[in-house]
Structures are given as structure tokens and as C-alpha cells.
Amino acid sequence: MSYLGEDIKKLGFGLMRLPMNGEEIDIEQTKKMVDTFMSKGFTYFDTAYVYIGGKSEVALKEAVVDRYPRESFQCATKLPIWDLKGPEEMETIFQTSLDRAGLSYYDFYLLHAMDKTKVQKADELKAWDFMKQLKTQGRAKHIGFSFHDSAEVLDEILSAHPEMEFVQLQINYADWEDENVQSRKCYETARKHNVPVIIMEPVKGGSLATMPPQIQELFKAAEPEMSVPSWAVRYCASLEGVITVLSGMSNEAQLDDNVSYMEHFQPLTGEERETVGKAVEILRTLPTIPCTKCKYCVDGCPQKINIPEIFAAKNQYTLYNNIDGAKRSYENAVKEGGKASDCIQCGACEAHCPQHIEIIEMLKKAAADFE
Numbered sequence: 001m002s003y004l005g006e007d008i009k010k011l012g013f014g015l016m017r018l019p020m021n022g023e024e025i026d027i028e029q030t031k032k033m034v035d036t037f038m039s040k041g042f043t044y045f046d047t048a049y050v051y052i053g054g055k056s057e058v059a060l061k062e063a064v065v066d067r068y069p070r071e072s073f074q075c076a077t078k079l080p081i082w083d084l085k086g087p088e089e090m091e092t093i094f095q096t097s098l099d100r101a102g103l104s105y106y107d108f109y110l111l112h113a114m115d116k117t118k119v120q121k122a123d124e125l126k127a128w129d130f131m132k133q134l135k136t137q138g139r140a141k142h143i144g145f146s147f148h149d150s151a152e153v154l155d156e157i158l159s160a161h162p163e164m165e166f167v168q169l170q171i172n173y174a175d176w177e178d179e180n181v182q183s184r185k186c187y188e189t190a191r192k193h194n195v196p197v198i199i200m201e202p203v204k205g206g207s208l209a210t211m212p213p214q215i216q217e218l219f220k221a222a223e224p225e226m227s228v229p230s231w232a233v234r235y236c237a238s239l240e241g242v243i244t245v246l247s248g249m250s251n252e253a254q255l256d257d258n259v260s261y262m263e264h265f266q267p268l269t270g271e272e273r274e275t276v277g278k279a280v281e282i283l284r285t286l287p288t289i290p291c292t293k294c295k296y297c298v299d300g301c302p303q304k305i306n307i308p309e310i311f312a313a314k315n316q317y318t319l320y321n322n323i324d325g326a327k328r329s330y331e332n333a334v335k336e337g338g339k340a341s342d343c344i345q346c347g348a349c350e351a352h353c354p355q356h357i358e359i360i361e362m363l364k365k366a367a368a369d370f371e
């Protein structure tokens with residue numbers, strides 16, 4: 001089924017966590033991944049002005065735009081309105097995104113990470129009018145926004161802005177009924193407005209790939225040949241009204257796995273849905289921190305604390321009860337920045353966390369476990 005007149009398969013390539021050589025993107029490995037992806041008929045690439053300090057949009061140029069005919073792929077990028085000092089900067093940023101990627105237009109252009117606060121900012125900047133203007137000019141074929149807030153806020157935006165053609169939502173089976181993320185409620189709100197959805201974080205920033213042993217065993221018993229993350233991606237791709245499901249692929253193995261089951265995608269069967277339901281039941285019994293590693297909390301931290309990696313170590317400990325392994329992960333997480341106990345409780349991070357995590361409290365617990 002196609003949406004917005006675009007023929008897009010149900011797997012999109014998220015360019016947020018590309019393979020790295022130190023500070024630089026490993027462009028040769030990225031090119032190989034792009035070639036495999038395109039050779040299997042996949043065409044959608046998702047980046048953002050802020051991803052990898054702007055280098056992600058440049059990688060889009062080097063790995064895709066310079067190497068494939070323009071009509072053979074679709075690409076999306078996003079406008080970070082939280083950074084803007086005035087409305088004139090919207091044009092500057094959009095043009096920079098075009099220039100970095102070597103494009104004359106984007107297929108999909110999004111207001112990035114919208115929530116209640118950013119809606120106010122978008123109103124002040126008249127960002128909605130700016131988006132409409134890009135569409136009229138043909139510099140953005142489709143306009144929409146990515147979203148991190150409650151279904152109520154989503155309903156308000158979609159009611160006020162019918163010109164928004166699509167919405168990018170954080171959906172995964174673990175967060176489907178989560179009251180903070182509200183995957184199901186947000187999805188149902190988009191469906192109510194008849195707005196197609198692009199799904200991000202189907203594997204919850206990689207968390208649904210490294211599951212506790214009892215869940216891995218459950219999935220392996222049901223489908224021995226299928227990987228653990230395949231359940232998460234197929235769960236999302238099985239939903240109605242979904243344009244595509246983005247996966248932030250970091251190496252060739254992840255990409256090969258994803259394309260293997262998404263090339264000839266089959267929706268989950270009833271029995272498979274029951275298996276996912278059982279996995280969710282097990283997950284509910286484990287008190288992990290719901291961090292997606294989006295890193296929105298990191299830049300503003302005066303103590304340079306690597307919050308998502310500290311939380312990954314904490315979750316590793318919660319899931320596997322392996323203090324030595326978790327401590328090693330913690331040491332790596334604090335090697336180049338502050339320790340959990342260096343937090344001065346300024347609260348800057350919590351204001352940016354789309355998952356509404358009580359970061360300060362969780363850091364205190366991590367310090368108690370690991371320091």
C-alpha cells in the first residue's frame with residue numbers, strides 16, 4: 001500500500017547511528033550498507049540537521065545522492081526549531097541541509113522532535129507557514145513532524161495543522177501501553193486524523209535487540225531462524241497506515257539482518273502477536289530505565305555526563321545481574337566525561353528528555369551501584 005503517492009517499502013534507513021571511525025563516519029562501510037539496502041528495493045533515508053553534528057546529511061550525499069539517480073530514493077531531514085533565534089534562520093538551516101546533502105529538494109521535511117514547548121516556538125517563528133511555503137516551492141515534497149509528547153498534544157497539533165501530511169512517531173511493542181511514551185494512543189490519534197505514520201525507534205534504541213535471556217529464549221523457541229530485533233521491526237511494520245519503519249543501522253550485520261526479513265515482509269501472524277505479548281509481560285516485571293539513547297540530554301549537561309551510556313550500564317545490571325560486566329560498561333561511559341556522582345542537579349537534562357526520565361534520581365542510583 002502506498003501513502004502520499006510514494007512507493008516506499010516498510011524499512012527505512014535511519015542515518016542517526018552510522019558506523020564511525022573515531023569522530024568521523026565510516027563512509028566506506030556506509031556505502032556498502034547503502035548498496036545492499038538499495039539492491040533489495042529499499043529507498044527511504046532519514047537524517048536530521050543535528051545528527052552526528054551535521055555529518056549525517058553529508059554522508060547522505062556521499063553514500064546515496066552522489067551515487068544513485070535522484071528519482072531512485074526518497075530522503076527526509078528535520079528542522080531543529082529549538083535552536084533558532086529568529087524566523088530567518090529557518091531558511092538558512094533548510095538551505096544548509098540541502099547543500100550538505102547536494103540536493104535541490106527533500107522528499108520529506110519535518111519539524112524535529114515536536115512537543116508542547118516546541119509548538120509554542122513553532123507558532124512564534126511561524127514555522128508552519130514556512131513548511132507550507134517549502135511545499136509550494138517544491139523544495140519539500142511532503143511536510144510533517146516528528147513527535148515526542150502525549151496523544152493529547154498530538155491531537156491538538158493535528159487539529160490545528162491539517163496541512164501536516166504525516167507524523168513520525170516513536171512506536172515499539174515495549175512502549176505500546178507505556179504512559180510516558182504513549183505509543184498506542186499517539187498511533188490511534190494519527191489514525192483518527194487519517195495521517196500516515198513513519199515509525200522511529202522500533203527497537204527502542206537497540207534495547208529490544210539485547211533482551212533478557214528468558215525473552216530471547218521465548219523468541220528463539222517460536223522462530224529459531226529469526227533474530228530478536230526482527231520481532232520488534234515486524235511488529236511495527238504490521239500496523240495499518242504506516243509509511244515505513246526506520247531502523248538506525250550501525251553496521252553491515254544489522255543491515256543484513258533487517259533486509260533479510262523485510263525484503264519480502266510478512267505481517268505478524270496471530271500466534272506471533274501472542275508471542276510478543278508474552279515478551280511484554282516478562283519485560284513488565286523488569287524495572288529498566290526507558291532510555292532510547294536519543295542523546296537530547298547530553299549537550300546541555302555542564303558536567304559532561306554521558307547519561308544514556310550510564311543508563312545502558314544500569315539497565316545491563318538490571319537485566320543480567322552481572323555487576324562486573326555492568327561496571328565495565330559504566331567505566332567506559334564515564335571515561336571521557338563526568339561520573340554519575342558529578343551531577344549537580346541543575347535539571348537541564350530532564351527538560352530535554354522525550355521519555356520524561358527522572359535522570360537525576362537514576363544517576364544517584366547508578367552512582368550507588370557502580371562507584
Ligand code: SF4
Nearest residue numbers: 301343344346347349
Ligand atoms: S542535572 Fe546533572 S546530569 Fe542533568 S544536566 Fe545537570 S549536571 Fe548534567
Ligand code: SF4
Nearest residue numbers: 291292294295297353
Ligand atoms: S535520558 Fe532521555 S534524553 Fe537522554 S538519551 Fe535517554 S531518552 Fe534521550
